Amino acid sequence: MLLSYKYRAYPGATTETRLNSALDTCRWLYNTLLEECTTTREHGITPTMRGTQARIVTLKDENPFLKGVYSKVLQMVNYTLWSNIAALSQTKKRGWKIGKLRFKSAFRYRTLNYNQSGFKIDREHGTITFSKIGAIPFTMHRPYAGTVKGVLITRRGDRWYVIVQAEQEVSEPKREGRSVGIDLGLTSFAADSDGAMIENPRFYEYSLKKIKKIQQSIARKKRFSKNWTKAKSKLEKVYDRITNQKGDFLHKLSRRYVDTYATICVEDLDIKGLKEKGNSPGLHRSIHDASWGRFYSYLACKAESAGTNLVKVDPRNTSQICSNCGSIVKKTLSERVHECPYCGFVADRDHNAAVNIHRVGMEQPFEPVETIPLHHISVMQVLSMKQEAPPFRAG
Ligand SMILES: [Zn+2]
Structure with a gap:
């Protein structure tokens, strides 16, 4: 069972600038990959997740600013794009009338997804260090349990939150009672x-x-x-x-x-x-x-x-x-x-x-x-x- 624990995070000014710029980069990547998917489709070729994944590598050479973001985070952008595409086609199948997948505006793109690696949690000092971003203090108002599988950092208005995703083994015996x-x-x-x-x-x-x-x-x-x-x-x-x-x-x-x-x-x-x-x-x-x-x-x-x-x-x-x-x-x-x-x-x-x-x-x-x-x-x-x-x- 994967559980999520959300904590308020307090990045310093420099770290916050880096976070915002990483979000901008991810948003650019999301929109670029989405646009390329549309173009590919117009040429009669069905785009694939693996195709766009490989495209990130060449895009990095063409646009060095992409290298400013941890590579696994960029991969997760592709993953998010394809989950959105899948969700959209699901909704279409259910007979809903909907348009195309939208490009993300700055207001809508606000989460960096560190999956499996690129982060380090220091529980004692209450900080999480993200690769290419730096250390961010956070308040662990309740401890998390289990093995950490990933950490997300997300912006809501002018607040930041980290979401720790932890895998937990559950094998409690069934209770008796009312x-x-x-x-x-x-x-x-x-x-x-x-x-x-x-x-x-x-x-x-x-x-x-x-x-x-x-x-x-x-x-x-x-x-x-x-x-x-x-x-x-x-x-x-x-x-x-x-x-x-x-x-x-x-x-x-x-x-x-x-x-x-x-x-x-x-x-x-x-x-x-x-x-x-x-x-x-x-x-x-x-x-x-x-x-x-x-x-x-x-x-x-x-x-x-x-x-x-x-x-x-x-x-x-x-x-x-x-x-x-x-x-x-x-x-x-x-x-x-x-x-x-x-x-x-x-x-x-x-x-x-x-x-x-x-x-x-x-x-x-x-x-x-x-x-x-x-x-x-x-x-x-x-x-x-x-x-x-x-x-x-x-x-
Ligand atoms: Zn009766």
């Missing part, structure tokens, strides 16, 4: 079979006013002027904050479940294709999709290293079945309460679904459901849960 079912919802982020209702985070909505204000100020400024760049990086910072808040929330929530339960049952969202969940109008479906996907991958990752069982359940009918008697009680998405006309059981819609997910996941028969008081957990409560931030899975 189990739970979780239903991911729209009105609340999740409901579980133990009666917890977790509030939906609205980090984006909270920052919307600020975002709009900065966007307006960008629109008033001259493109690429100093103030324009400043406002742009301010906007990036706000988006960064939202991403961090979201990540923090999802990390803490998944940690809470993995720490509390030995078996966690969730819906298999691949089967459902999010169809039922996504039909509700006016909701930012894609935002929900993304958060759910991330929540699942955090759950899976933490469950794996803690020896927790993660059971994926076929989600068909989990919201329609009465968890008390097994009757099908049809309801539309706007009906938030499950009210069974056959046995009289009344429950919150999502809680009823969570009980079903739990029952199916544990392969239990229908049993009378104990009516329990639901307890609401706010986003702030989740965020204030004390814990060491665990790593997130790469890719």
Whole structure:
């Protein structure tokens, strides 16, 4: 299992200049290789990854400034280009209408990838030395574990981060203990079979006013002027904050479940294709999709290293079945309460679904459901849960 650990890095002025110039060089290489791929294709020849890889060698002779960047980093530029090409053709195959691969602007090219070699980590002094760049101090707010496979250094606005990718062996025995079912919802982020209702985070909505204000100020400024760049990086910072808040929330929530339960049952969202969940109008479906996907991958990752069982359940009918008697009680998405006309059981819609997910996941028969008081957990409560931030899975 490859885990990524992100740390804030503090390059000095000279090092920062070198980093920015290395980014410029990599961006130039990316765009040059992309352009050559297009030209090759226009001549009826299909470009290959190996071809562009070999081209880097001749490009270096023609453009000596390329030699200012560690050679493995240049190779990774080619690797990134080809992953992007592959991702694009995948999306095309799925029937999406999309254009060509874009050239990278300075705003979009901001990561140097040191894979396998070219870096040296000094844990004692908290520095990472990159070949052709120099030593950069960083704050290791939590230690990483495992064998380091690579280090990325990335710029976000005026901040720098290093991402340490470490390979970890996992062979924890499976735990025994309590189990739970979780239903991911729209009105609340999740409901579980133990009666917890977790509030939906609205980090984006909270920052919307600020975002709009900065966007307006960008629109008033001259493109690429100093103030324009400043406002742009301010906007990036706000988006960064939202991403961090979201990540923090999802990390803490998944940690809470993995720490509390030995078996966690969730819906298999691949089967459902999010169809039922996504039909509700006016909701930012894609935002929900993304958060759910991330929540699942955090759950899976933490469950794996803690020896927790993660059971994926076929989600068909989990919201329609009465968890008390097994009757099908049809309801539309706007009906938030499950009210069974056959046995009289009344429950919150999502809680009823969570009980079903739990029952199916544990392969239990229908049993009378104990009516329990639901307890609401706010986003702030989740965020204030004390814990060491665990790593997130790469890719
Ligand atoms: Zn019933």
